[in-house]
């Protein structure tokens with residue numbers, strides 16, 4: 025029997041999870057308390073790893089057609105280039121950041137989900153839940169005030185930074201609020217010295233500003249405003265934004281109209297465990313951080329993919345190994361923590377106020393980013409290609425020992441070779457009889473050719489090989505394979 029899953033929150037993370045579970049033929053309900061979708065662009069960057077993972081659901085063409093490919097990032101200070109990152113060197117079929125408004129990403133995910141017969145139920149709020157060993161009893165409230173009580177085997181909180189589920193579970197959202205106000209906006213703008221394929225960040229003595237090209241003549245601009253006060257930050261007017269751009273930018277940039285502006289403070293927070301019994305947290309409900317690297321939504325989408333295949337194995341009755349579902353938090357929490365650290369570091373660097381410290385920062389960054397290996401580390405971190413799970417409880421035992429083991433693991437995991445779609449089976453979903461051969465409690469490490477020779481079903485290979493998510497478990501030249509009798 026297949027268990028039913030309730031996904032609370034139909035943002036990008038909830039939609040991705042619903043889509044992945046539907047591909048694996050797991051029944052889901054997806055609810056959201058909002059009455060209608062937001063028209064705010066919010067997250068505007070889809071990075072390489074997210075694009076790789078969304079490819080499996082057949083979304084690549086539509087996403088690529090709707091977005092703008094940014095292939096390089098420039099960093100400038102005091103009128104000179106201090107670094108240039110070129111994503112075309114990154115080992116991925118998608119060596120760029122795809123600039124696409126969040127509402128378009130959500131619309132594409134939602135359309136694909138509809139093809140599986142699932143629609144997000146808007147205007148339905150989770151107001152109460154109680155879990156026991158067998159499931160979760162929930163009360164769902166419709167916008168007309170009527171209540172429904174339903175029971176699910178699993179509940180996933182994709183309910184955003186102010187997560188109802190996290191609050192009701194009493195899970196502390198540990199971290200801080202940065203003491204600096206920020207603003208962002210989408211503008212029509214002319215005069216950029218860089219083409220549509222390059223983003224540009226300027227470290228000015230007054231603060232930081234970054235220009236993301238969204239489409240010809242359209243840019244997302246993010247800027248620091250200064251130390252926070254007791255007041256809620258207010259977004260600058262178009263005229264004030266133009267003044268900031270004139271002061272910190274390259275000169276000659278003209279903002280003609282603003283499509284959306286907002287001001288905010290940055291929270292850096294995370295829960296200690298993404299799992300609480302039969303309830304999981306994914307996306308902003310589990311971690312929030314600076315938008316400096318544009319990775320919040322990406323990290324959430326990738327966590328959803330990680331959880332989906334594990335939950336599918338359990339819901340389809342193919343695995344009952346506790347370590348499998350527990351590994352979701354063991355694997356994804358460190359990734360979230362690393363993103364919080366690196367985005368925070370970048371924001372702190374960008375907002376140094378002391379002018380001598382700024383000089384030192386600029387000089388050092390210029391030297392460090394002049395080194396190819398350092399650029400490569402940064403490129404692979406931004407594109408999230410270097411995400412791996414070297415300490416996952418699911419990993420088999422490496423044959424290497426001592427420092428060599430660490431080095432091989434650390435470099436090998438992100439470098440896992442990518443199999444093109446044509447190398448993988450057409451079957452996108454998992455069929456129960458095929459998966460009956462899987463048993464995570466008896467895991468062995470097998471080379472891929474051996475897996476094929478053993479007649480492991482192609483759809484299982486898809487799960488293991490096509491999904492870079494799973495490839496992150498690769499050790500040396502082997503894949504961790506869950507093969508049972």
Ligand SMILES: Cc1cc2nc3c(=O)[nH]c(=O)nc-3n(C[C@H](O)[C@H](O)[C@H](O)COP(=O)(O)OP(=O)(O)OC[C@H]3O[C@@H](n4cnc5c(N)ncnc54)[C@H](O)[C@@H]3O)c2cc1C
Nearest residue numbers: 033035036037057067068150183184307308318319320321
């Ligand atoms: C201004 C701004 C700019 C950003 N820029 C970037 C960027 O450039 N790059 C990037 O990667 N990220 C960016 N982010 C972050 C990104 O938008 C979030 O990381 C992303 O939306 C998180 O997705 P999510 O699905 O986890 O949560 P959300 O998108 O917040 O969705 C949560 C959903 O849960 C629903 N919900 C809440 N409680 C309940 C309940 N009890 N019952 C039913 N439904 C409920 C809400 O209505 C909401 O629709 C930005 C965010 C903001 C606000």
